[in-house]
Amino acid sequence: MPRSSPASGQKVSDPVVLLFFGPPGSGKGTQSKMITDWLQIHTISTGEIFRAEVQAGTSLGRAAQDIMNSGGLVGDDIVNAMLETRLSQLDLHHGVLLDGYPRTIPQAQFLDQFLTARGLPEPTVLHLDSPRDIIIHRVSGRRHCAACNRGYNIYFQPPQVEGVCDYDGEPLSIREDDREEIVRERLLDYDRRTSPLLGYYEGRDYHRIDGNRPPEEVAREVATRLEGQMVRVRSSLTARRHRGL
Numbered sequence: 001m002p003r004s005s006p007a008s009g010q011k012v013s014d015p016v017v018l019l020f021f022g023p024p025g026s027g028k029g030t031q032s033k034m035i036t037d038w039l040q041i042h043t044i045s046t047g048e049i050f051r052a053e054v055q056a057g058t059s060l061g062r063a064a065q066d067i068m069n070s071g072g073l074v075g076d077d078i079v080n081a082m083l084e085t086r087l088s089q090l091d092l093h094h095g096v097l098l099d100g101y102p103r104t105i106p107q108a109q110f111l112d113q114f115l116t117a118r119g120l121p122e123p124t125v126l127h128l129d130s131p132r133d134i135i136i137h138r139v140s141g142r143r144h145c146a147a148c149n150r151g152y153n154i155y156f157q158p159p160q161v162e163g164v165c166d167y168d169g170e171p172l173s174i175r176e177d178d179r180e181e182i183v184r185e186r187l188l189d190y191d192r193r194t195s196p197l198l199g200y201y202e203g204r205d206y207h208r209i210d211g212n213r214p215p216e217e218v219a220r221e222v223a224t225r226l227e228g229q230m231v232r233v234r235s236s237l238t239a240r241r242h243r244g245l
């Protein structure tokens with residue numbers, strides 16, 4: 001990842017709001033982790049929150065489980081309320097990266113209202129695009145450790161020993177919603193309900209990125225597209241470190 005230095009004349013505390021947008025299996029999760037490690041901003045992944053709620057057996061998890069397993073989308077009211085709660089708990093001084101939200105026009109409208117009310121900037125939308133056959137192949141290779149939540153892919157990020165987590169030796173499994181027939185449902189829902197967001201964000205700070213490349217290459221392009229934001233966040237981080245925060 002490139003390093004940026006503070007630019008003169010810029011406010012040190014400008015936050016950034018990044019949205020990773022793309023069909024399941026487009027690499028949003030991988031890219032989000034790389035970017036947040038680099039920028040040190042918070043990430044909210046609505047899918048991960050739902051999976052944690054399901055695992056913990058909460059009422060939210062019970063409400064979401066069947067919908068998730070069938071490849072559908074959880075209702076806007078539930079997702080929006082959950083997101084607002086999470087965002088309100090975070091220090092948004094540097095901003096936030098949202099992975100998997102918004103996924104519908106009402107969610108995008110809700111987010112815009114929230115950002116305006118909190119004095120946060122317009123989102124930068126990073127749209128990771130990949131052909132469908134590649135996505136289905138990629139998702140079919142995903143494996144998951146239920147004990148430590150680490151993810152693998154048998155095609156390009158395999159565990160050292162087949163079927164076993166490198167970190168805790170627990171058996172790896174396939175997520176219910178990564179099965180091919182469910183992925184096809186998720187892609188249909190994406191076309192029907194999430195694709196219209198491209199029109200919603202048209203003319204705003206929107207970037208289409210070819211996600212059908214090795215993750216490091218995609219990350220380099222994301223970094224290039226974000227150069228302006230990088231400068232702001234890095235200068236904010238440097239200023240905080242100097243103040244011992």
Ligand code: AMP
Nearest residue numbers: 046047050068072073074079100101103
């Ligand atoms: P993900 O890991 O982002 O693919 O999300 C897994 C599942 O969680 C999705 O297939 C949906 O059922 C649910 N989900 C995650 N984010 C949202 C959202 N923003 N709106 C509705 N449902 C969501």
